[in-house]
Amino acid sequence: MGGDHGLSVTVPASLDCLKDNPDLVLILVGDEALLKQHLAQALVDYQGRLSIHHASQCVGMDESPSKALKNKKDSSMRVAINLVRDGVADACVSAGNTGALMATARFVLKMIPGVDRPAIVSTLPSIYGHTHALDLGANVDCTAEHLFQFAVMGNELVKAIEHIEHPKVGLLNIGEEDVKGNEQVKAAAKLLENSGLNYIGYVEGDSLTAGHVKVDLIVADGFVGNVALKSIEGAAKMMGTALKEAFAQNLFTRLAAVVAYPVLKSLKQRIDPRRYNGASFLGLRGLVIKSHGGADVLAFKTAIKLAEVEVQNDVIKKVSEQIQVILAQRESA
Amino acid sequence: MGGDHGLSVTVPASLDCLKDNPDLVLILVGDEALLKQHLAQALVDYQGRLSIHHASQCVGMDESPSKALKNKKDSSMRVAINLVRDGVADACVSAGNTGALMATARFVLKMIPGVDRPAIVSTLPSIYGHTHALDLGANVDCTAEHLFQFAVMGNELVKAIEHIEHPKVGLLNIGEEDVKGNEQVKAAAKLLENSGLNYIGYVEGDSLTAGHVKVDLIVADGFVGNVALKSIEGAAKMMGTALKEAFAQNLFTRLAAVVAYPVLKSLKQRIDPRRYNGASFLGLRGLVIKSHGGADVLAFKTAIKLAEVEVQNDVIKKVSEQIQVILAQRESA
Numbered sequence: 001m002g003g004d005h006g007l008s009v010t011v012p013a014s015l016d017c018l019k020d021n022p023d024l025v026l027i028l029v030g031d032e033a034l035l036k037q038h039l040a041q042a043l044v045d046y047q048g049r050l051s052i053h054h055a056s057q058c059v060g061m062d063e064s065p066s067k068a069l070k071n072k073k074d075s076s077m078r079v080a081i082n083l084v085r086d087g088v089a090d091a092c093v094s095a096g097n098t099g100a101l102m103a104t105a106r107f108v109l110k111m112i113p114g115v116d117r118p119a120i121v122s123t124l125p126s127i128y129g130h131t132h133a134l135d136l137g138a139n140v141d142c143t144a145e146h147l148f149q150f151a152v153m154g155n156e157l158v159k160a161i162e163h164i165e166h167p168k169v170g171l172l173n174i175g176e177e178d179v180k181g182n183e184q185v186k187a188a189a190k191l192l193e194n195s196g197l198n199y200i201g202y203v204e205g206d207s208l209t210a211g212h213v214k215v216d217l218i219v220a221d222g223f224v225g226n227v228a229l230k231s232i233e234g235a236a237k238m239m240g241t242a243l244k245e246a247f248a249q250n251l252f253t254r255l256a257a258v259v260a261y262p263v264l265k266s267l268k269q270r271i272d273p274r275r276y277n278g279a280s281f282l283g284l285r286g287l288v289i290k291s292h293g294g295a296d297v298l299a300f301k302t303a304i305k306l307a308e309v310e311v312q313n314d315v316i317k318k319v320s321e322q323i324q325v326i327l328a329q330r331e332s333a
Numbered sequence: 334m335g336g337d338h339g340l341s342v343t344v345p346a347s348l349d350c351l352k353d354n355p356d357l358v359l360i361l362v363g364d365e366a367l368l369k370q371h372l373a374q375a376l377v378d379y380q381g382r383l384s385i386h387h388a389s390q391c392v393g394m395d396e397s398p399s400k401a402l403k404n405k406k407d408s409s410m411r412v413a414i415n416l417v418r419d420g421v422a423d424a425c426v427s428a429g430n431t432g433a434l435m436a437t438a439r440f441v442l443k444m445i446p447g448v449d450r451p452a453i454v455s456t457l458p459s460i461y462g463h464t465h466a467l468d469l470g471a472n473v474d475c476t477a478e479h480l481f482q483f484a485v486m487g488n489e490l491v492k493a494i495e496h497i498e499h500p501k502v503g504l505l506n507i508g509e510e511d512v513k514g515n516e517q518v519k520a521a522a523k524l525l526e527n528s529g530l531n532y533i534g535y536v537e538g539d540s541l542t543a544g545h546v547k548v549d550l551i552v553a554d555g556f557v558g559n560v561a562l563k564s565i566e567g568a569a570k571m572m573g574t575a576l577k578e579a580f581a582q583n584l585f586t587r588l589a590a591v592v593a594y595p596v597l598k599s600l601k602q603r604i605d606p607r608r609y610n611g612a613s614f615l616g617l618r619g620l621v622i623k624s625h626g627g628a629d630v631l632a633f634k635t636a637i638k639l640a641e642v643e644v645q646n647d648v649i650k651k652v653s654e655q656i657q658v659i660l661a662q663r664e665s666a
Contacts, residue, residue, distance in 0.1 A: 228538065232568040236568055239569060
């Protein structure tokens with residue numbers, strides 16, 4: 001029900017995914033009457049793979065997380081997350097209010113034992129393909145231990161969905177030298193050096209998209225990670241705007257735009273943010289994927305497909321097991 | 334003497350600036366014999382406007398700030414900053430080691446009374462023209478009071494060099510709602526709300542380059558500001574690489590590149606990082622401009638021209654006076 005566009009995006013995206021993947025089973029959670037209207041023939045076409053689960057409430061995009069948690073016990077996001085808790089669904093995908101989704105997910109699913117804080121992980125396009133990064137905004141203040149746990153969880157996710165045995169893990173900092181950074185980052189570096197992870201050291205903001213070496217996973221606190229993510233989004237938008245304006249200047253440049261159109265289109269596809277939509281909440285005992293609120297059909301499909309990949313590769317189970325291994329190592333140390 | 338390219342960049346850039354601005358007087362500080370060799374005829378051509386001031390040492394790009402401060406008392410950057418302290422020069426421009434330059438500037442020039450920390454301010458291209466931002470890396474941990482002082486200083490700089498009476502000032506955060514952010518940012522917001530500045534509230538990372546409203550000055554702690562800056566640099570590089578690759582795919586795309594060349598060139602010029610080179614150290618009792626170490630002639634010229642503009646507009650004096658006004662207001666409050 002959520003997101004800026006509601007069912008006009010989530011329903012067509014769902015149907016497209018059902019078409020693309022014959023193994024996919026979807027439960028659409030929300031207002032039954034409204035959903036029936038939107039689904040119509042699809043409920044017949046995808047019988048056995050598509051169903052509606054009624055929820056009478058809906059969390060507003062600007063509603064406070066605590067209010068949503070208290071007053072919206074039958075909201076579509078709450079009910080969807082309940083289905084994950086109860087094992088009825090393997091994952092919940094939502095374009096709704098991020099704060100409310102996180103608070104609800106944390107309340108309903110609970111944390112993996114040993115994990116202090118959930119983190120938001122997502123993917124960014126880079127000159128090497130793409131980079132995974134966390135935390136992108138769940139935690140404004142993080143200790144070294146939090147950063148360390150984010151690295152362990154993110155590392156398992158990257159291993160599982162990218163099929164890389166030893167992902168290169170970097171810690172986001174303002175320089176690569178040992179002396180750089182704040183106390184939390186320096187202490188996290190020490191924890192990572194002794195972690196068994198393929199920790200490559202400090203990386204700077206440009207490493208998210210175009211560093212001098214490929215990094216598979218970049219770890220930061222949620223304040224820094226979120227600012228970095230939004231800064232990259234802004235820069236891409238600025239360059240896109242500048243590109244459009246450059247091609248719109250005069251008759252000659254507009255003709256050049258016609259000739260260059262297929263090239264510009266392929267460029268746009270490569271770095272299309274919709275192809276990177278979908279952030280996972282890591283650290284919870286169940287899978288919740290947050291889609292951008294403004295997602296269109298293509299973008300929301302990407303978020304559903306991310307859920308499919310994470311379920312197929314058992315991400316939550318692997319993260320949970322790895323955290324227990326780390327805890328056991330510490331206790332015996 | 335400093336930077337990745339030394340005199341091969343700083344000398345031609347200096348001569349270009351002398352040519353462009355007949356009011357400019359330059360003192361090149363460094364190895365006299367070497368400088369004489371590079372300058373040759375220019376010393377005659379620009380007699381009275383170009384001179385050499387000998388310095389026997391040079392700070393390495395990787396040298397630690399504390400070692401430079403202790404062991405390089407006759408380094409080119411130290412001597413140049415001494416000239417500012419002694420009123421012989423109005424500003425010092427350097428492409429050298431940032432940490433050493435900052436430590437030396439702070440040691441030699443001292444802070445403006447009432448300012449706790451110096452900050453690095455620079456300019457970024459945006460869809461609205463450009464945005465000023467600080468701190469871009471001088472301070473990894475900042476209190477609300479530090480952020481507030483950065484805002485006051487940055488505001489004076491923007492007023493002075495942009496000739497805007499009430500610059501729009503935003504505080505970098507992970508959301509625009511009041512509840513967002515860490516304690517320092519929330520407390521800084523309160524200070525700014527009562528400051529008389531044209532404080533517009535929290536802004537997100539995309540506002541540095543492409544927010545939904547124009548912001549003249551964005552304030553952040555040095556860790557966050559530096560990561561944001563580097564993230565933007567990375568994103569621009571990634572898009573530039575993707576653009577090049579898209580036009581290099583095959584014969585057709587290479588032909589399209591020929592047609593689109595003038596457009597791409599104008600785009601490149603608009604967002605050319607060399608046109609934004611030069612960061613000012615704010616909070617010191619003298620003007621020091623840091624050029625990117627990798628600057629080429631055009632980029633280093635931009636840094637020199639920034640120094641010219643700041644001197645012409647009396648930035649240091651205005652910042653210093655405004656800080657005293659704020660202090661007086663507090664004492665009487």
